[in-house]
Amino acid sequence: MADAPTTLVILGASGDLTRRLLLPGLGTLLSAEPTRRVRVVGADRVELSQEEWRTKVRDAFAEAGLDDAVAEPVVEDARYVRTDVLQEDAVRALVEEVAAPVVLYFALPPSVTVQACALLERIGVPAGTRLALEKPFGNDLESARELNRQLLRVVPENDVFRIDHFLGVNTILNLIGLRFANRLLQPIWTREHIEKVEIVYDETLALEGRAGYYDGAGALLDMIQSHLLEILAFFAMEAPATMHADEVRSLKAQVLRSVHPWGHDPVRGSRRARYTAGSVDGRRVPDYAAEEGVDAGRQTETLAELVVQLDNARWAGVPFILRSGKALGSPRKEVVVTFRPPAHVPTGLEDTVEPDRLVLELKPGAVTLDLSMNAEGNPFELEQKELHAELGKPRMLPYGEVLGAILDGDPLLTIRGDEAEELWRIVEPVLQAWRAHAVPLQEYAAGSAGPAGWGTVPRG
Secondary structure, X not given: OOOOOEEEEEEOOOOHHHHHHHHHHHHHHHHHOOOOOEEEEEEEOOOOOHHHHHHHHHHHHHHOOOOHHHHHHHHHHOEEXXXXXXXXXXXXXXXXXXXXXXXXXXXXXXHHHHHHHHHHHHHOOOOOOEEEEEOOOXXXXXXXXXXXXXXXXXXXXXXXXXXXXXXXXXXXXXXXXXXXXXXXXXXXXXXXXXXXXXXXXXXXXOOOOOHHHXXXXXXXXXXXXXXXXXXXXXXXXXXXXXXXXXXXXXXXXXXXXXXXXXXXXXXOOEEEXXXXXXXXXXXXXXXXXXXXXXXXXXXXXXXXXXEEEEOOOOOOOOOEEEEEEOOXXXXXXXXXXXXXXXXXXXXXXXXXXXXXXXXXXXXXXEEEXXXXXXXXXXXXXXXXEEEEEEOOOOOOOHHHHHHHHHHOOOHHHEEOHHHHHHHHHHHHHHHXXXXXXXXXXXXXXOOOOOOOOOOOOOOO
């Protein structure tokens, strides 16, 4: 780390993202790396005194369990600058006032981020300035391309950090080690041995007052496009020689370029549904269409499934089933690898009907391997046995991992511009089919497992 502290400027510092995720994440980063030097500058239109801002920072660090001896020097050095990020003079004064090296973190709505970046293009920023921004990256393929062009008029690509906090989740990082550091798994990570892959993120949580964002996004954009396709890219990429950001992100982009809806048919390869009134964990959940702030006419889905194929030699013919939903009866957050059956089971052995599977739990972190073995009692009867291992606890929150990489200038755990465009390229045909009502909006009761028949590969 450099001798000079890195200045983290949080644009939109009074917002919920800063309070819930950024500052606690930074606290866990400093707890894991107490010698790291960082100066925290908040900027927003809201009137806050220096002491009020420092109290926000101090409280977030305490929530993260950061030792006072580490927290207080950072808190005392923190400051707040009242700034309207849409006023050129105010943004210029802010940029000229903060000390390099600088990270400008846009904890702002995407539309405001775009306008602020246009101002930065006119103003100019010091060399080495990094821009960090939250999803969504545009609202369609063309706007994503325009956003990328705008960002590159401000700083080079490797100084742009498009945030996907899932890439800082401990189990996603463990997927890399599982894949590339185990001789047993390397040779079977192919279409010859793997029958299908499921990447699932089902939640018991319902809307929980997030209609302002969620009703305009839905499950497909909120989870599958933003997160699960990135997990797929890590799962399916070729082996990197090093963990250098340029190499890993290029291999991920290579995977994403090969991804298409199953059969190149967005109607056949996708499903959508919305929850109706029900009960989850003993609490009543209203019909989604009746939730406060929801526009029922939008037909926003709360459960989405996308079956995709990878048009490359390693994965041709293997279905990848991506699914995510809200208000479901049981949480399920995992990557499930189903292996093909053996070519021949010796005559005289009574085989199990269950396939061998590898399950990587995303939350909590664990790995389970289901293998066919001789049953107890009758040695000629086979049954599934479970080998289970808990993953080590993460050293910090996902936002801590992501912030640490940004402060170090390492874009490994962020999304490159061409990746962001490919994510839109994959889902746009699906969105168009849904808007044309070519895919019916099914229903499921809150607290249920979702509509029947999902999780299967389309035929025909």
